[in-house]
Amino acid sequence: MIVKDWCMFCGECAGVCPRNLIEVKEYSLVFNDEECKDCSTCVKVCPVTALEKD
Template identity: 85%
Template sequence: MIVKDWCMFCGECAGVCPRNLIEVKESTLIFDESECRDCSTCVKVCPITALEKE
């Protein structure tokens, strides 16, 4: 997953990740790539398309 510069840190992606791998703290998106299974749920739910698959 790539987080583009225009991420608003709204937390929508964190709320839908089936493996709970995304966390929003202050103005930072914390993502555990090692456990990601590329389901793209977070990418699909992002309201401003700030996320994309590599």
């Protein structure tokens, strides 16, 4: 996942991730890409369009 540099780490993506794969640190996001099934739910809910599939 590409995290744009305007991400504000609100964690909305983590809350809707059906597989609980997103760790929201204070100033970074860590995706468990290995387990990700590309459902894109996180990409769609981001309030500031800061996520992009790579």
